Amino acid sequence: MAFIHPSSLLPSSNPSYSFREGIKSSAPGIQEHRFSPYADNGGSTLGIAGKDFTIIAGDTRQSSGYSINTRYAPKVFRIGGDDDSGTGAKIILAVTGFAADGNALKERLDSMVKMYKYQHGKDISVKACAQRLATILYSKRFFPYYTQAILGGIDEEGVGALYSYDYVGSYEREQCRAVGAAASLIMPFLDNQVNLKNQYVPGSGVGHDLKAKAAEPLEQSHVEQLVRDAFSGAVERHIEVGDGLQMLIATKDGIREIYTPLKRD
Amino acid sequence: MFIARSEYDRGINTFSPEGRLFQVEYSLEAIKHGSTAIGVRYPGAQLLLTLSILTRLSLKQVATSEGVILGVEKRVQSTLLETSSVEKILEIDSHIGCAMSGLQADARSMIEHARVESQSHAFHYNEQLRVESCTQAICDLALRFGEGADGEESIMSRPFGVALLIAGVDEDGPQLYHAEPSGTFYRYDAKAIGSGSEGAQAELQNEYHKSLTLAEAETLVLKTLKQVMEEKLDAKNVQLASTTPGKGFRIYSDEEMAEVVGRLPSN
Amino acid sequence: MANPMSIIGKNAVAIACDLRLGLQALTVSNDFPKIFQYGPDVFLGLTGLATDVQTVSDLFRYKVNLYRLREERDISPQTMANLVSTSLYEKRFGPFFVNPVVAGINRTTGEPFICGFDSIGCIDFAKDFIVSGTSADQLFGTCEALWQPDLEAEDLFETISQALLSAVDRDALAGWGAHVYIVEKDKVTKRLLKGRQD
Numbered sequence: 001m002a003f004i005h006p007s008s009l010l011p012s013s014n015p016s017y018s019f020r021e022g023i024k025s026s027a028p029g030i031q032e033h034r035f036s037p038y039a040d041n042g043g044s045t046l047g048i049a050g051k052d053f054t055i056i057a058g059d060t061r062q063s064s065g066y067s068i069n070t071r072y073a074p075k076v077f078r079i080g081g082d083d084d085s086g087t088g089a090k091i092i093l094a095v096t097g098f099a100a101d102g103n104a105l106k107e108r109l110d111s112m113v114k115m116y117k118y119q120h121g122k123d124i125s126v127k128a129c130a131q132r133l134a135t136i137l138y139s140k141r142f143f144p145y146y147t148q149a150i151l152g153g154i155d156e157e158g159v160g161a162l163y164s165y166d167y168v169g170s171y172e173r174e175q176c177r178a179v180g181a182a183a184s185l186i187m188p189f190l191d192n193q194v195n196l197k198n199q200y201v202p203g204s205g206v207g208h209d210l211k212a213k214a215a216e217p218l219e220q221s222h223v224e225q226l227v228r229d230a231f232s233g234a235v236e237r238h239i240e241v242g243d244g245l246q247m248l249i250a251t252k253d254g255i256r257e258i259y260t261p262l263k264r265d
Numbered sequence: 266m267f268i269a270r271s272e273y274d275r276g277i278n279t280f281s282p283e284g285r286l287f288q289v290e291y292s293l294e295a296i297k298h299g300s301t302a303i304g305v306r307y308p309g310a311q312l313l314l315t316l317s318i319l320t321r322l323s324l325k326q327v328a329t330s331e332g333v334i335l336g337v338e339k340r341v342q343s344t345l346l347e348t349s350s351v352e353k354i355l356e357i358d359s360h361i362g363c364a365m366s367g368l369q370a371d372a373r374s375m376i377e378h379a380r381v382e383s384q385s386h387a388f389h390y391n392e393q394l395r396v397e398s399c400t401q402a403i404c405d406l407a408l409r410f411g412e413g414a415d416g417e418e419s420i421m422s423r424p425f426g427v428a429l430l431i432a433g434v435d436e437d438g439p440q441l442y443h444a445e446p447s448g449t450f451y452r453y454d455a456k457a458i459g460s461g462s463e464g465a466q467a468e469l470q471n472e473y474h475k476s477l478t479l480a481e482a483e484t485l486v487l488k489t490l491k492q493v494m495e496e497k498l499d500a501k502n503v504q505l506a507s508t509t510p511g512k513g514f515r516i517y518s519d520e521e522m523a524e525v526v527g528r529l530p531s532n
Numbered sequence: 533m534a535n536p537m538s539i540i541g542k543n544a545v546a547i548a549c550d551l552r553l554g555l556q557a558l559t560v561s562n563d564f565p566k567i568f569q570y571g572p573d574v575f576l577g578l579t580g581l582a583t584d585v586q587t588v589s590d591l592f593r594y595k596v597n598l599y600r601l602r603e604e605r606d607i608s609p610q611t612m613a614n615l616v617s618t619s620l621y622e623k624r625f626g627p628f629f630v631n632p633v634v635a636g637i638n639r640t641t642g643e644p645f646i647c648g649f650d651s652i653g654c655i656d657f658a659k660d661f662i663v664s665g666t667s668a669d670q671l672f673g674t675c676e677a678l679w680q681p682d683l684e685a686e687d688l689f690e691t692i693s694q695a696l697l698s699a700v701d702r703d704a705l706a707g708w709g710a711h712v713y714i715v716e717k718d719k720v721t722k723r724l725l726k727g728r729q730d
């Protein structure tokens with residue numbers, strides 16, 4: 001009669017590094033080795049486009065499962081800067097999902113954007129960069145980068161631009177987008193506060209006759225506060241979000257960064 | 266030069282002791298036998314500003330009333346030749362086109378390359394390829410002849426025998442480029458290539474000015490062609506094309522050709 | 533099936549739910565309230581399996597009626613919470629598939645009270661808000677960002693309505709309007725939110 005010791009039901013105490021699949025034993029004497037090329041490193045990012053600015057923010061926690069790899073691993077990057085610190089960059093990329101793929105994607109887009117400047121003698125536009133990112137993602141259609149990206153900057157008319165992507169490059173320009181572990185927590189809040197969904201003009205009618213409030217461009221300071229509120233909410237209710245909040249703000253003058261600590265619990 | 270040739274003519278990528286690549290130089294000679302092609306950029310700016318008051322054009326139309334005119338002669342060898350089948354002006358993309366002089370067949374592969382490059386750029390970047398980048402892409406092909414270096418596969422046994430006038434429009438406005446088999450290219454206000462190029466270029470030098478209008482540019486191109494052509498110019502043995510910010514690249518129809526040729530002073 | 537939620541204000545509580553009844557992607561009804569009243573100011577919201585929602589609500593009707601007859605007084609929200617908890621735990625190994633929410637005002641203290649449960653009766657006493665159902669994630673996000681302490685009744689209504697509507701709009705399995713109850717001392721206001729009908 002088979003007896004299952006309770007300890008065999010607990011997670012393996014073998015080291016499994018960043019991969020979700022460790023070494024499995026399927027039968028006595030037989031060991032199954034499996035390698036998974038993907039991991040989920042948690043975290044969340046969001047972007048909001050304004051009249052003449054775009055804010056892209058992300059928390060800085062990087063986790064695998066219940067353990068925290070580091071409390072400071074940026075998910076938001078400058079693209080096309082003149083040096084390693086990103087000076088002179090005008091475009092922001094944020095990535096969540098598998099951190100290694102996110103970094104690889106960032107490096108690749110960054111080098112593409114630099115090559116573009118050499119080849120065509122001008123800075124790439126956000127629109128062109130957005131399309132390039134889509135083709136990069138689609139080029140790995142059958143072994144995708146396990147990352148959800150958002151891209152932001154100032155468009156050719158001087159207006160804040162924000163693009164969001166799925167894993168294989170389907171993309172769309174939007175006013176705001178939350179991505180990652182706490183996307184489901186943050187997105188309805190942004191719908192409500194940025195696009196004023198479910199907000200109506202008082203006294204304009206009853207039921208479906210109510211007139212919807214028109215969304216108007218928000219002030220930068222107001223948007224910054226929305227981002228902070230969105231993340232402090234996400235930190236409370238999602239274990240993969242926390243430690244630090246990195247906010248990159250693109251304006252016509254370049255990119256400014258604001259870092260504020262978040263709860264570390 | 267023709268005396269000094271011999272063993273240096275064989276290795277196609279071999280410098281002569283004087284530091285020359287004979288095959289490349291000969292390819293430039295081939296162009297001198299080609300039919301004449303002319304490109305003229307007309308800025309259309311200041312003069313049209315006054316014109317705009319007369320014709321009540323909006324300022325925006327004035328600002329975009331610049332462009333490039335390309336013109337080529339078609340050597341009609343036989344009365345039985347269908348002249349519309351002589352294609353010496355071709356479209357690269359909706360905003361770029363080119364005229365050629367020299368071996369037409371060589372131009373086919375260069376233009377095919379440029380078309381692919383332009384479409385690829387639009388696919389990757391969701392924007393139109395710049396005229397200079399397009400010209401650069403064509404010239405990147407120019408020296409890929411001979412044995413081929415390690416890793417890079419050579420595609421041709423000899424240099425191209427054709428020169429191109431590339432006319433296009435991008436965010437910097439309409440531009441005219443001249444690309445040679447040597448792989449060098451320059452931007453021009455007005456340029457003539459082919460057998461009549463020397464006389465034509467001299468004529469352009471005299472007649473070109475910074476306030477040409479579209480109609481004046483058309484006339485200048487045809488007048489210059491007329492001077493250097495052996496046959497008598499008519500609506501069938503020349504071809505024009507225009508590149509403008511509004512309409513991009515466009516090859517003139519038979520009706521348009523007849524209209525422009527009809528405007529020429531007869532002598 | 534969708535979500536009840538409740539939040540606390542100053543001397544008031546609010547409890548709300550959407551009106552959709554569905555079998556996964558199939559919408560069966562768009563007028564299916566999930567909030568039930570068990571006293572002048574005691575409310576229970578139920579999410580989960582529809583048959584269990586109905587059975588459990590009826591079961592508590594039966595139990596609360598007996599309580600009132602025996603005790604000759606209305607049940608308090610705290611007592612209701614313990615009744616829910618013990619009743620669910622009785623079915624520890626064959627549970628009802630419901631995630632209840634209790635909201636009310638205690639008649640003797642005047643204090644507002646809310647709490648939530650898992651399907652086997654573990655109580656979550658919250659000082660701010662309780663959410664439950666398919667849009668729980670979205671509701672956590674909106675509530676965490678919109679809720680603040682000591683909301684007056686009208687603000688409480690606006691907050692719970694905005695939080696609920698915005699949350700269910702991001703959940704394909706919830707929506708089709710909502711019911712909102714604002715429970716104050718000696719006063720209950722019920723409102724219908726029309727919401728998106730898609």
